[in-house]
Amino acid sequence: MPFQTLLDNYLAVFLAAIVGFILTATALIGARLLAPYSKERGKSVSYECGMLPIGRARAQIHIRYYLFAILFLIFDVEAVFLFPWAATFSAAGKAAFWEMVMFIGILAAGLGYAWKKGVLQWTKQ
Amino acid sequence: MTVLGAPLVNLNQHWLSTLLGIVALTLVMTFAVMFATYYERKVIARIQQRLGPMRTGPYGIMQAFADTFKLVAKEDLRPATADPVAFELAVFAIFIPAFLALIAIPYTQDWIVSPLPLSLLYLLAVSGLSFIGFLMAGWGSDSKYALLGGMRAAAQLISYEIPLILAAIGVVMITRTVDLSAIVVFQHKVPLIVWQPLGFLIFLTASIAELERQPFDIPTGESEVAGGVFIEYSGIRWSMFQLTSYVNMYVFSLLGALVFLGGWEWPFGRDVGWGYQLLLTLAKMSIFIVFYLWVRASLPRLRVDQLMSYAWKVLIPFALVQIFLNGLVLVYDLPDVALLITSGAGAAALVFFIYRSVRVKPRRPLEMVANGVAARSVV
Structure with a gap:
């Protein structure tokens, strides 16, 4: 069952x-x-170095977070594929190993490409 | 109630004992975290040649209780402009995954709340969930520091999750099982740290980053983002965040002790009874905890660009190399020593690489200004 x-x-x-x-x-x-509770209005202002906050905090986020998230998605899905393979590959023979090496190699080439394009560089020099 | 002809919940055997186990775990967890806060303050103080807490009780042992009562009785603030749903639910979203991780850990041979067949994968998956809570807290607080901290926390957690998982895959390739208990049993002669020194180093580094402990505490660094996502949280909500970070520290220490140091199995075997087994697991766990505290007291914080490139340019390529080497040795039936030699060479290369990159090169002052490393904004 x-x-x-x-x-x-x-x-x-x-x-x-x-x-x-x-x-x-x-x-x-x-x-x-x-806990005590007070209705003082000053306490419900968000912190910004002791001054009144300027504008809301819904700022635009830099594109590099997005690129790292995409890279993460690729490698996380790869990890999901790798777990069942890792538990069984030595019984499955040499072909299974080299096929997975090819798969990892393609993704590693993608990482290398991202590296070369400067995605992994946090600040532009 | 039946589903597909079988009773949905088998009340007699499972339900109650599981619930009792979870409740017992909750109590132990609370006291273990209280002890960890006291222990951390004491150890850090001794390393810095201070005494640490000394006033509350003999040697300050009641400090953790005093802190707990203070935090429960503190005013619980929420900014008027904050998003109420995201702000309130962030506490749940951070705490529940850490709590879920505790039930799949085998503390001794028999002490496990729920023996999941995929427990290693489950633990890694569940501990990776908490970044959603950090994003919710950062976005919901309506504070610029919190937003920056939340984004940084998410970026850091997802980046270091990959080397952590790849190091675990290296272990799974050798043990051929994803069950933590079976992985521990596999190490009854030799712990896996001997076969996987490179994997162990990667796991150790990535786990510090996953815990957001120093020197990887960029999302919560006081001097940069004024506390990051925790900035608008006070009282009990803040202490729930702290509780979670200590629970996570225990989880990763236990995971390291079980996966790499042999858990209860090595070196005495499993016939010593649960008392010694538990002591052995806890002793190996405390090696990790002391290491985390020692690192915290010794190393300065990294910059955010160093942090990200360390994960993507160093740890992930090394972890992929580790998987390739493991596969090569196992598929071509080379002797076990080949695992030690290849992985040891990889570990030596990693250590040399880190040493070379952190070595302080003497520079002229003008050159430092021209490079502008410190002045450049690294948000």
Whole structure:
């Protein structure tokens, strides 16, 4: 019964998520009950070196964060492919190994290309 | 209630014992984190030739309790312009993944709340979730420092997750299993640090960065982004963030102890009883914790550009090389010593590379100004 086994195994994960949620909620509610509370307006201004904040903080984000996120996606998906391969490759023979080397090599070439184009460079020199 | 002809939840065997295990884990976790805050302050103080907390109780042992009560009784502020949903839910989004990681860790041979068959993959996946919480906190706070800190936290966490996972894949190639208990059992003769010194170094560095501890604490650095994502959080919410960071420290220390140092299995075997097994696991875990504290007290903070290029230009290529070497040795049935030699050579190359790049070169003052490293904005 694969479904039942899966459920048995991951039941603890659901339970822990619920317990973690309750734990955090209890802490927040407890603090709401115990902690003092004042309606002073100055306290609800966000911090900016002690001065009144200039404008909102919804700033534009530099493009390099986006490029790193794309690179991360590529390599994270690669890691997902690599896990089942790593657990079984020595039984699957030499061809399986060299095919995966080719796959990793293509992605590594992509990393090298990004490197050469200066994506990995945080600041322009 | 049945699904596909089977009872949905098998009440008798599983449900209650699992819940009890989780509750016990919660209690232990709370006290372990309180102890860790006290221990960290003491160790850092001794390294800096101070005494650390001494006033609350003998040798200051009650300091953690005093801090806890103070934090619970502190006013809980939220900026009026903050996004209420993202701001409030960020606490949950950061804490719950750290808590989820605890249930899949085998503390001894039998002490595990839920023996997941893919526990190593599960642990890495769950610990990678917390960056969503950092992004929510940074975006929701409506503070420029918080936004910068949140973006930096996300960039750092995703960048260092990859070398961490690739180092774990190197281990999985040798053990041929993704189950943590089986990985520990595999090391009953020799711990995996012997076969994978390069993987161990990569894991160690990347885990410090994943924990956002010094010297990789760029998202929360006080002198740069004034506390980063935590800037608008106070009282209990701030302490939940701190709690999470210490829970994560325990999780990564345990992971390192189990995967690379042999957990409860090495060197005494599994017949010593759960008491010694637990002691052995905890002793190996504390090696990592002391190392993290030592590094924190010794090294200055990196710059954000150094941090990102270290992950992408050094750690990831070395981790890929480690996987390639492992595969070569295992597919062509070379003797086990070949693993040690290739990985050891890789580790030596990595150490030499780091040494060469951090070595202080004498420069003339004008040259330093012309390079403008410090003056350039590295947001």
